Amino acid sequence: MKKHLYIVRHGETDLNKEGICQGQGCNIGLNEKGRQQAEKLADALQNIDFGAVYSSPLLRAAETAQIITRGRNVPVKYHDGLKEGNFGVAEGVKMSEVKTWSVYPKWCSHEPKYDTVHYDKGENKIQIRTRALQALKEICITEKNDNILLVSHSAIARLLNWCAGNFIQGVPNGAVYEFIYEDGNLTAVNNKLLLLSCCAPCSCAVIKTMAERGENFDVVFYNPNIRPYAEYIKRRDENERVCRHYGIDFIELEYDNERWCELTKGLENEPERGARCSVCFYMRLKRVMEYAKEKGYSAVGSVLGVSRWKNLTQVNAAAEQAAIETKMAYVHIEGRKNGMQELRGQLIKELNLYNQKYCGCKPFIKQEEK
Numbered sequence: 001m002k003k004h005l006y007i008v009r010h011g012e013t014d015l016n017k018e019g020i021c022q023g024q025g026c027n028i029g030l031n032e033k034g035r036q037q038a039e040k041l042a043d044a045l046q047n048i049d050f051g052a053v054y055s056s057p058l059l060r061a062a063e064t065a066q067i068i069t070r071g072r073n074v075p076v077k078y079h080d081g082l083k084e085g086n087f088g089v090a091e092g093v094k095m096s097e098v099k100t101w102s103v104y105p106k107w108c109s110h111e112p113k114y115d116t117v118h119y120d121k122g123e124n125k126i127q128i129r130t131r132a133l134q135a136l137k138e139i140c141i142t143e144k145n146d147n148i149l150l151v152s153h154s155a156i157a158r159l160l161n162w163c164a165g166n167f168i169q170g171v172p173n174g175a176v177y178e179f180i181y182e183d184g185n186l187t188a189v190n191n192k193l194l195l196l197s198c199c200a201p202c203s204c205a206v207i208k209t210m211a212e213r214g215e216n217f218d219v220v221f222y223n224p225n226i227r228p229y230a231e232y233i234k235r236r237d238e239n240e241r242v243c244r245h246y247g248i249d250f251i252e253l254e255y256d257n258e259r260w261c262e263l264t265k266g267l268e269n270e271p272e273r274g275a276r277c278s279v280c281f282y283m284r285l286k287r288v289m290e291y292a293k294e295k296g297y298s299a300v301g302s303v304l305g306v307s308r309w310k311n312l313t314q315v316n317a318a319a320e321q322a323a324i325e326t327k328m329a330y331v332h333i334e335g336r337k338n339g340m341q342e343l344r345g346q347l348i349k350e351l352n353l354y355n356q357k358y359c360g361c362k363p364f365i366k367q368e369e370k
């Protein structure tokens with residue numbers, strides 16, 4: 001039994017717009033933008049002959065499914081296993097507050113040790129994943145047709161991607177993920193990651209680890225923040241050398257330093273980790289996500305937060321914003337913990353890598369070590 005599954009996250013609601021955690025308890029329909037997102041999905045999926053369409057019974061998913069299937073002779077069926085997670089006390093609370101709770105980073109981590117993490121009175125990740133996989137099994141056994149559309153929610157889409165080894169974080173409204181389901185196993189289709197690298201020292205341990213695990217990825221160098229240009233060339237060439245060493249494709253995007261200067265105008269005197277860095281991260285991540293989308297990559301990751309001089313929360317916030325705007329999945333890449341910093345130091349020596357003494361835009365800020 002082999003099925004081609006298309007898992008969609010519902011369109012936007014007013015609560016999404018206000019940044020409020022919905023879960024199962026906040027059950028409202030789409031707003032105007034959400035309906036437009038569903039219409040766009042209908043266009044994007046128009047050439048796929050769905051033999052069956054299933055949706056979570058929650059209003060925002062049901063309405064999305066109805067819009068996508070308008071004009072098709074396929075009824076929308078509902079399955080409780082596709083419902084959003086029950087987030088307990090977090091439901092109805094602003095995400096900006098939920099993100100300050102100690103449970104939040106553990107909830108977002110794909111590490112198995114956090115699988116039982118949950119919000120008070122809510123479901124944990126094992127419970128959500130188990131019922132979602134059970135739903136897929138029941139649907140795939142019941143349906144004769146190969147192509148099945150499933151309209152669901154962010155936690156379900158994220159956990160199913162994790163089951164397929166695709167460790168995405170943000171799941172934008174209207175995102176669609178393709179999987180092959182066979183003998184209880186889920187495989188992501190077009191599962192190729194684009195890794196944004198800032199330099200050889202920050203990316204070497206990540207590239208080596210991912211290459212040795214056989215992960216499917218390319219490296220992209222988009223760093224118009226680096227000045228002067230000779231320094232940019234030096235870092236680019238060094239990063240390309242590391243990619244060649246591990247047999248990974250290296251892509252260079254444009255050096256549009258003028259645009260970078262325009263976007264960061266007025267922020268010249270901000271310290272490193274200040275407001276200028278947020279703009280800089282956002283600009284680079286957004287451009288790379290747009291490129292990834294155009295070229296058919298399934299997700300973007302980055303090493304922008306690998307250096308201990310960087311504020312990882314700031315990088316993640318910029319990535320989340322860019323992911324929402326481009327509808328491209330962002331994957332957290334571990335570059336600090338689990339021995340990665342030690343491996344980084346070892347490879348810098350082994351490969352004799354050029355290790356710059358400043359981040360990129362402010363040559364006059366001296367750092368003892370990047």
Ligand code: SF4
Nearest residue numbers: 225277280359360361
């Ligand atoms: S310090 Fe680095 S991250 Fe911050 S703005 Fe400059 S180049 Fe960008």
